Amino acid sequence: MGRFMENIIRTLRAEYGWSQAALAEKLDVSRQSVNAIETGKYDPSLPLAFAIARLFGKSIEDVFQDPAATEVKAAE
Amino acid sequence: MAQQFGFNAARKRYHRIFWPAMIAYVVIVLGGAWIIDKQESPTWLTATVAVLTALPVCLALWAIVRWMSETDEYTRIKHLKGFARGAAITISGVFVIGFLQLFEVIENFEVFWIGPAFFLSYGLATCAPGWFGKTV
Numbered sequence: 001m002g003r004f005m006e007n008i009i010r011t012l013r014a015e016y017g018w019s020q021a022a023l024a025e026k027l028d029v030s031r032q033s034v035n036a037i038e039t040g041k042y043d044p045s046l047p048l049a050f051a052i053a054r055l056f057g058k059s060i061e062d063v064f065q066d067p068a069a070t071e072v073k074a075a076e
Numbered sequence: 077m078a079q080q081f082g083f084n085a086a087r088k089r090y091h092r093i094f095w096p097a098m099i100a101y102v103v104i105v106l107g108g109a110w111i112i113d114k115q116e117s118p119t120w121l122t123a124t125v126a127v128l129t130a131l132p133v134c135l136a137l138w139a140i141v142r143w144m145s146e147t148d149e150y151t152r153i154k155h156l157k158g159f160a161r162g163a164a165i166t167i168s169g170v171f172v173i174g175f176l177q178l179f180e181v182i183e184n185f186e187v188f189w190i191g192p193a194f195f196l197s198y199g200l201a202t203c204a205p206g207w208f209g210k211t212v
Contacts, residue, residue: 028082032211033150041211045149 004040006065012056027051086146093139101132133191154212158202165197166190
């Protein structure tokens with residue numbers, strides 16, 4: 001596995017008017033964690049991914065997309 | 077697996093151990109230098125001060141390991157990788173120096189420097205991925 005999940009956290013954060021630090025505070029993680037997840041450099045664990053989705057009132061699939069799955073669908 | 081505290085609680089627990097340990101270290105180093113007279117002091121006193129000086133550093137190291145097990149997942153993986161890479165770099169250096177000694181290329185090496193070398197390697201190995209655009 002060399003590729004990371006894509007996500008729309010930056011967009012959601014902008015909608016809610018939250019800074020990375022504010023989101024980090026709500027999730028009880030470091031600001032660097034939020035930055036790494038948001039920029040697609042780190043994939044969160046399932047519990048953290050659920051916590052992020054729950055915070056924005058969305059499902060995991062709404063927030064995170066697997067680029068490999070998208071490619072498979074496109075190929076079909 | 078250790079109990080998860082989250083980033084903020086883990087950081088507080090870390091600071092509660094780390095800073096008192098560092099203050100104790102400075103006090104013992106200065107106090108030890110004042111108490112110990114290498115010519116006159118008995119061996120038991122010198123040994124006691126030596127072990128007491130090392131203890132706060134051991135405590136700080138334990139606080140770092142505990143913090144890594146309690147903090148958030150990204151910080152944990154970042155520091156565990158740095159810790160492992162730092163240990164690998166330090167142990168590699170120890171092997172090189174050890175064989176240089178064994179083959180009598182160099183004579184003496186102060187074992188004391190292994191500790192600071194590890195902390196330096198750990199710090200650099202934790203920061204280095206960021207310099208190349210990687211996070212961990």
